[in-house]
Amino acid sequence: MFCILAFIILGSAVMCVTTKKIMRAATFLLFVLFGVAGLYFLLDYTYLAAAQISIYAGGITMMYIFAIQLVGKRTLQGMVERLRGCRIIGGMIVSVIGLATVVLVFLKNSFITSSALTDGEEVPMDVIGNALLGSDKYQYVLPFEFISVFLLACIIGGIIVARKEKETK
Amino acid sequence: MVPVEFYFVLSALLFFIGVFGFVTRRNLIAMLISIELVLNAVDINFAAFNRMLFPDGQLEGFFMSLFSIGVSAAESAVAIAIIINVYRNFHSDQVNSIENMKY
Amino acid sequence: MEYSYVFLILLLPFLSFIVLGLAGMKMPHKTAGLIGTLSLGIVTALSYYTAFCYFTAERGVDGTFATMVPYNFTWLPLGVLNFDLGIMLDPISVMMLIVISTVSLMVHIYSFGYMHGEKGFQRYYAYLSLFTMSMLGLVVATNIFQMYLFWELVGVSSYLLIGFYYPLHAAVAASKKAFIVTRFADMFFLIGILIFGFYTGSFSFSFAGNVVMGDGATPFIPVDVVRAVAAGGFIIPTALVLMFIGGAGKSAMFPLHIWLPDAMEGPTPVSALIHAATMVVAGVFQIARLFPLWIEYAPGQMSIVVYVGVFTAFYAAAVACAQSDIKRVLAFSTISQIAFMMVALGVCLPGHDGAVLDNHAQLGYMASMFHLFTHAMFKACLFLGAGCIIHAVHSNEMSTMGGLRKYMPITHITFLISCIAISGIPPFSGFFSKDEIITACFAYSPVVGWIMTAIAAMTAFYMFRLYYGIFWGTENKELHEHHTPHEAPLTMTIPLIILSVITLTCGWIVNFGSFVSASGLDYEIHLDKQIAITSTVIALISIALATYIYKGEKQPIADILYKRFPKLHRAAYKRFYMDEVWMFITHKVIFRLVSTPIAWFDRHVVDGTFDFIAWGSNAAGETIRPWQSGDVRQYAVWFLTGTVALTLVLLCLL
Numbered sequence: 001m002f003c004i005l006a007f008i009i010l011g012s013a014v015m016c017v018t019t020k021k022i023m024r025a026a027t028f029l030l031f032v033l034f035g036v037a038g039l040y041f042l043l044d045y046t047y048l049a050a051a052q053i054s055i056y057a058g059g060i061t062m063m064y065i066f067a068i069q070l071v072g073k074r075t076l077q078g079m080v081e082r083l084r085g086c087r088i089i090g091g092m093i094v095s096v097i098g099l100a101t102v103v104l105v106f107l108k109n110s111f112i113t114s115s116a117l118t119d120g121e122e123v124p125m126d127v128i129g130n131a132l133l134g135s136d137k138y139q140y141v142l143p144f145e146f147i148s149v150f151l152l153a154c155i156i157g158g159i160i161v162a163r164k165e166k167e168t169k
Numbered sequence: 170m171v172p173v174e175f176y177f178v179l180s181a182l183l184f185f186i187g188v189f190g191f192v193t194r195r196n197l198i199a200m201l202i203s204i205e206l207v208l209n210a211v212d213i214n215f216a217a218f219n220r221m222l223f224p225d226g227q228l229e230g231f232f233m234s235l236f237s238i239g240v241s242a243a244e245s246a247v248a249i250a251i252i253i254n255v256y257r258n259f260h261s262d263q264v265n266s267i268e269n270m271k272y
Numbered sequence: 273m274e275y276s277y278v279f280l281i282l283l284l285p286f287l288s289f290i291v292l293g294l295a296g297m298k299m300p301h302k303t304a305g306l307i308g309t310l311s312l313g314i315v316t317a318l319s320y321y322t323a324f325c326y327f328t329a330e331r332g333v334d335g336t337f338a339t340m341v342p343y344n345f346t347w348l349p350l351g352v353l354n355f356d357l358g359i360m361l362d363p364i365s366v367m368m369l370i371v372i373s374t375v376s377l378m379v380h381i382y383s384f385g386y387m388h389g390e391k392g393f394q395r396y397y398a399y400l401s402l403f404t405m406s407m408l409g410l411v412v413a414t415n416i417f418q419m420y421l422f423w424e425l426v427g428v429s430s431y432l433l434i435g436f437y438y439p440l441h442a443a444v445a446a447s448k449k450a451f452i453v454t455r456f457a458d459m460f461f462l463i464g465i466l467i468f469g470f471y472t473g474s475f476s477f478s479f480a481g482n483v484v485m486g487d488g489a490t491p492f493i494p495v496d497v498v499r500a501v502a503a504g505g506f507i508i509p510t511a512l513v514l515m516f517i518g519g520a521g522k523s524a525m526f527p528l529h530i531w532l533p534d535a536m537e538g539p540t541p542v543s544a545l546i547h548a549a550t551m552v553v554a555g556v557f558q559i560a561r562l563f564p565l566w567i568e569y570a571p572g573q574m575s576i577v578v579y580v581g582v583f584t585a586f587y588a589a590a591v592a593c594a595q596s597d598i599k600r601v602l603a604f605s606t607i608s609q610i611a612f613m614m615v616a617l618g619v620c621l622p623g624h625d626g627a628v629l630d631n632h633a634q635l636g637y638m639a640s641m642f643h644l645f646t647h648a649m650f651k652a653c654l655f656l657g658a659g660c661i662i663h664a665v666h667s668n669e670m671s672t673m674g675g676l677r678k679y680m681p682i683t684h685i686t687f688l689i690s691c692i693a694i695s696g697i698p699p700f701s702g703f704f705s706k707d708e709i710i711t712a713c714f715a716y717s718p719v720v721g722w723i724m725t726a727i728a729a730m731t732a733f734y735m736f737r738l739y740y741g742i743f744w745g746t747e748n749k750e751l752h753e754h755h756t757p758h759e760a761p762l763t764m765t766i767p768l769i770i771l772s773v774i775t776l777t778c779g780w781i782v783n784f785g786s787f788v789s790a791s792g793l794d795y796e797i798h799l800d801k802q803i804a805i806t807s808t809v810i811a812l813i814s815i816a817l818a819t820y821i822y823k824g825e826k827q828p829i830a831d832i833l834y835k836r837f838p839k840l841h842r843a844a845y846k847r848f849y850m851d852e853v854w855m856f857i858t859h860k861v862i863f864r865l866v867s868t869p870i871a872w873f874d875r876h877v878v879d880g881t882f883d884f885i886a887w888g889s890n891a892a893g894e895t896i897r898p899w900q901s902g903d904v905r906q907y908a909v910w911f912l913t914g915t916v917a918l919t920l921v922l923l924c925l926l
Contacts, residue, residue, distance in 0.1 A: 017190030
């Protein structure tokens with residue numbers, strides 16, 4: 001199961017960054033998000049997976065598609081991007097070096113090998129709810145409230161930034 | 170059962186695919202999509218670590234992922250608002266078009 | 273405490289300043305003037321009431337009026353020293369309250385007519401209020417430092433008012449000159465205060481009588497003179513002489529007098545208020561305030577005051593004889609009269625029989641304060657009269673006047689009264705005060721006495737020269753036909769009449785000595801007949817001389833004198849080149865030898881350093897700027913590179 005999901009995720013991700021049409025990139029992003037949600041299911045984090053699907057796949061991707069359509073007809077038709085070779089090579093080099101570094105870190109740390117994932121229990125919903133709205137240790141009402149304010153600020157900010165400016169006299 | 174390294178390697182790969190996309194794409198929305206890939210890679214990491222370190226009980230990584238999803242939603246909303254505005258002003262959604270705003 | 277309302281005396285002008293300063297421009301002229309005048313009217317009423325209460329109160333057991341301190345609080349505690357702010361009433365400060373509020377009220381009323389329709393009318397009244405507040409604060413100060421604070425405020429308002437006609441170059445130059453010269457002198461005052469405070473551990477005055485503190489008033493820190501004397505006998509005299517230099521600057525004593533004639537560029541009522549009646553006597557007031565210290569610890573140094581005063585009196589009188597600008601004549605006359613007061617303070621002798629303060633030996637103290645009072649009245653009247661004349665002929669020059677008595681009867685009469693008063697003819701007020709001064713001078717030394725008598729004669733001469741030049745003499749018919757001079761409006765003549773009535777009567781109606789005297793005890797003024805008669809006769813002779821020379825339509829003698837002594841006249845007209853001497857000292861000596869090298873150092877070394885720093889950062893910025901390409905992806909690449917590099921470094925280390 002994991003292998004299938006990993007294949008979907010990586011394949012879609014590669015397609016997403018290499019495809020020339022922006023609309024396709026958005027679609028591949030959707031697949032990646034679904035794949036990640038699948039991983040969460042696999043980890044028995046059902047709630048997280050549901051949030052991933054509803055917020056990411058349902059919300060954000062929709063927003064991208066709308067944005068692409070708003071941005072212009074030319075883009076809507078599938079804007080063809082001209083990728084420059086040198087930049088691709090540069091990006092490759094950077095990514096590969098970074099990947100190599102991360103892998104190096106993995107290899108150097110012993111805890112990776114020490115444990116395999118045990119079969120987890122599914123986290124009960126009331127535990128999540130209590131943790132989210134409690135104020136004890138390992139409870140998260142402060143970040144929760146913070147994020148609500150943050151979202152509000154983003155809504156206002158988004159409206160102000162995207163608002164059509166009034167015609168100057 | 171899947172060894173935990175697989176998750177980490179997967180997440181690392183996803184991360185660097187995102188970085189690659191960010192570096193190579195010239196379209197602002199495409200760059201934003203790449204950033205979403207990166208964020209997802211990080212979320213996977215959090216979830217996997219949480220499962221590995223706290224098989225039962227605490228949910229730190231879990232909530233980190235959850236909040237990260239929320240923040241990324243907000244972030245992309247604002248970013249898209251900016252992109253639309255840039256497009257309106259410069260009639261192009263290429264990165265280079267806003268280079269003249271640098272100083 | 274029955275005097276708890278006195279804070280209003282300071283607060284009301286201050287409030288009126290704030291109101292007029294902030295909102296004045298929105299008001300019509302009349303409202304602004306009324307606000308200023310009304311608040312000052314209340315202040316005047318309060319001052320008179322205070323004086324009435326104070327002087328009718330019972331004298332203490334020792335026969336003096338108690339020094340009242342209704343308010344005193346610590347403003348800045350500085351370790352041992354405290355800066356206090358408060359209000360103190362003693363005979364001289366109560367007397368000053370009357371002088372200041374009376375003259376200021378007169379000037380406020382007068383300005384209605386004089387400044388009518390003038391641009392900045394409201395600003396003018398705001399400044400007048402500020403000045404009145406600071407001057408009142410100066411006289412009721414409870415300690416030297418508060419006095420200094422208001423002293424500087426007075427200087428600022430004087431600066432503002434001299435430069436009132438700021439579009440005129442001369443006014444700006446004069447205000448700057450006044451400010452710089454008095455500031456220069458104030459520096460010595462400050463040094464004196466600091467020396468005094470450092471060695472005596474207090475900024476308080478030393479008092480003659482007993483002190484009554486109000487409820488909640490912080491008690492003064494007593495002046496520890498013993499410690500100061502132990503530290504060195506020269507310390508208190510030094511501090512006092514330094515403070516005297518400050519007072520000399522404010523009171524226009526030679527050689528710091530140069531600012532006062534130029535200060536006449538301000539509006540004439542301002543000259544009357546600030547540069548004749550109140551501010552310029554601040555120096556005299558300061559010495560009177562510190563008088564117990566002077567007489568006890570620095571009797572020898574008082575001769576400095578005498579010499580400076582005598583010379584200034586003579587010098588100013590000589591210059592006044594040759595000036596043609598009527599305000600300048602009055603300005604030099606003011607300098608001369610203030611010098612009289614200074615001399616009167618200086619000629620005080622140590623008391624008989626070991627007493628520190630003694631009314632008879634220190635007659636000069638009383639005479640000085642008395643002269644301050646009478647002089648404020650008649651000089652304000654003279655200035656206001658001069659203002660009426662200037663208002664009528666639109667010029668300060670005597671050549672445009674002459675024969676004005678037909679056109680301006682009220683001004684003529686009041687001006688004449690004041691002239692007689694300043695000349696010292698009985699029974700006008702000037703006679704009594706001047707006579708006391710001369711008596712005190714004779715008691716000090718006959719030489720000083722005779723010199724002062726001669727100067728008093730010169731005073732009579734130049735005042736009547738001025739009087740005849742304006743109201744008699746050669747009439748400038750051409751100009752007067754073109755524009756007939758007319759009597760000033762009522763708002764301007766009423767203050768003149770009031771002031772001249774005071775001048776006429778205040779000499780003999782009340783016994784000044786029972787209010788203000790050196791020891792605070794009652795002192796009956798009695799005239800020394802011989803001296804009184806001598807000085808009156810001499811004054812009459814000089815008036816006759818002036819009449820003979822200047823009264824006629826043609827003035828042959830004056831012309832002959834000009835021709836005979838052209839150099840002397842020119843020198844006197846040019847004020848004996850004192851301005852040129854100062855210009856030489858400042859420009860040639862100080863600027864060239866001190867300021868120029870400093871300026872060079874500043875321009876080349878200091879500026880060079882900072883220019884280099886600025887250039888360096890600019891160059892660095894230009895170098896770094898291309899890095900900020902605006903290309904986000906490039907940033908990302910660099911960021912990632914850095915992260916990777918850092919990780920690798922850490923990996924190698926761990």
